[in-house]
Amino acid sequence: MAAETTFKAGLEDVVANTSEICFVDGKEGRLIYQGYDIHDLVNGGASFEEVIFLLWHGKLPSKSELETFTKAIATQRELPEAVLNFLRSVPKDANAMEVLRTAVSDLGLYDPDNGDESLEANIRKATRLVAQLPTIVTSFERIRQGLEPIQPDASLSSAASFFYQLRGEKPSEFVERAFNIALILHADHELNASTFSARVTAGTLSDMYSAITSAVGTLKGPLHGGANEQVMKMLLEIDDESKAQQWIADALANKRKIMGFGHRVYRTEDPRATHLRKLSKEAGELAGQTKWFNMSQTIEAYVKDSKGLNANVDFYSASMYYAMGIPTHLFTPIFAISRISGWSAHVLEQYRNNRLIRPRAEYVGKVDQKYIPVNER
Ligand SMILES: CC(=O)SCCNC(=O)CCNC(=O)[C@H](O)C(C)(C)COP(=O)(O)OP(=O)(O)OC[C@H]1O[C@@H](n2cnc3c(N)ncnc32)[C@H](O)[C@@H]1OP(=O)(O)O
Numbered sequence: 001m002a003a004e005t006t007f008k009a010g011l012e013d014v015v016a017n018t019s020e021i022c023f024v025d026g027k028e029g030r031l032i033y034q035g036y037d038i039h040d041l042v043n044g045g046a047s048f049e050e051v052i053f054l055l056w057h058g059k060l061p062s063k064s065e066l067e068t069f070t071k072a073i074a075t076q077r078e079l080p081e082a083v084l085n086f087l088r089s090v091p092k093d094a095n096a097m098e099v100l101r102t103a104v105s106d107l108g109l110y111d112p113d114n115g116d117e118s119l120e121a122n123i124r125k126a127t128r129l130v131a132q133l134p135t136i137v138t139s140f141e142r143i144r145q146g147l148e149p150i151q152p153d154a155s156l157s158s159a160a161s162f163f164y165q166l167r168g169e170k171p172s173e174f175v176e177r178a179f180n181i182a183l184i185l186h187a188d189h190e191l192n193a194s195t196f197s198a199r200v201t202a203g204t205l206s207d208m209y210s211a212i213t214s215a216v217g218t219l220k221g222p223l224h225g226g227a228n229e230q231v232m233k234m235l236l237e238i239d240d241e242s243k244a245q246q247w248i249a250d251a252l253a254n255k256r257k258i259m260g261f262g263h264r265v266y267r268t269e270d271p272r273a274t275h276l277r278k279l280s281k282e283a284g285e286l287a288g289q290t291k292w293f294n295m296s297q298t299i300e301a302y303v304k305d306s307k308g309l310n311a312n313v314d315f316y317s318a319s320m321y322y323a324m325g326i327p328t329h330l331f332t333p334i335f336a337i338s339r340i341s342g343w344s345a346h347v348l349e350q351y352r353n354n355r356l357i358r359p360r361a362e363y364v365g366k367v368d369q370k371y372i373p374v375n376e377r
């Protein structure tokens with residue numbers, strides 16, 4: 001059938017909506033949240049909470065606005081008992097992203113604002129999601145290890161709270177600072193696949209929890225957020241820096257993709273990788289475990305040289321999280337506990353300026369088939 005518009009595989013470079021939230025400059029390698037360069041946010045010492053406020057409201061919070069917002073997150077981390085019971089009922093070897101996806105959906109059933117679609121109610125829902133996603137991830141991790149979930153401590157930042165809820169101990173100053181930066185760097189990225197998925201769901205005027213459930217399912221895939229876990233699996237499989245180059249050469253010869261490299265939009269260095277490379281090195285040195293960073297550098301140089309591909313956000317986050325002692329299967333859920341900020345910003349924007357998202361497919365199937373009743377076939 002004649003196409004009415006031009007088909008672009010994977011919607012490459014197709015502009016699907018306007019947005020004020022985030023600008024990805026693929027040519028120059030810049031990432032801007034609401035007009036602020038991520039380098040300035042990171043180097044200026046912004047908190048993750050401050051960046052969430054910025055993404056949602058389009059302006060930096062005043063001191064008192066930030067205090068109120070940080071408190072709203074910190075005091076709402078506890079999960080409803082029913083959701084904790086759900087986590088206790090899940091198979092212990094379940095995939096952590098599948099558990100997160102199902103638990104987010106479950107959580108929506110208990111939200112006190114369920115059914116209220118006002119802007120204020122949706123901001124309250126988004127605040128609870130930001131507060132409670134880390135509790136889902138850390139509680140399930142403890143439950144699967146036969147441990148009890150930890151009561152959240154409202155005096156802790158989002159970055160510190162993640163480690164406290166996971167291990168019952170506050171992280172070092174370095175780990176809190178580096179993790180806060182990682183949360184900022186992963187917060188938003190324009191119309192990436194999971195955010196698009198959230199916007200498609202919100203575009204039908206479905207609710208916030210449905211949109212976020214769609215997004216979590218989309219983030220899980222190894223071509224998107226799931227790549228950070230695959231990077232670590234690759235490093236562990238190679239295990240020896242002296243074997244890294246040959247391993248990558250063989251993988252490329254077999255037409256395999258090297259996880260943590262390449263990007264749909266960036267044609268130069270992913271600006272997030274610039275920070276994560278540095279933090280991975282520091283985290284490795286502090287943990288007395290420089291092997292994974294060194295191996296990552298060898299791989300990066302070889303992939304750049306042989307394929308011209310740059311490391312993306314998922315490459316150095318893997319060795320950084322590993323050096324912080326975080327289990328590999330939590331890397332993608334950690335991506336989600338940051339990206340919930342961007343997903344919800346986009347859902348709010350979609351509601352503000354909604355039109356159903358419904359593209360076309362170019363029909364390439366059969367035509368003019370003649371129906372023959374079943375008894376005559
Ligand atoms: C948070 C994020 O989502 S960041 C991305 C995380 N994903 C990954 O790291 C997975 C590995 N990377 C990839 O699969 C891709 O680069 C993607 C999915 C990120 C982008 O994909 P696309 O824009 O569709 O590019 P596509 O897959 O068509 O690649 C274009 C060419 O580069 C090659 N290429 C792209 N990425 C890689 C890679 N990581 N390793 C090897 N070759 C690659 C492809 O094989 C293809 O080569 P060809 O033209 O000779 O067939």
Ligand SMILES: O=C([O-])CC(=O)C(=O)O
Nearest residue numbers: 188189191192193264313
């Ligand atoms: O923008 C993309 O396609 C993927 C990405 O880097 C992200 O979601 O952070």
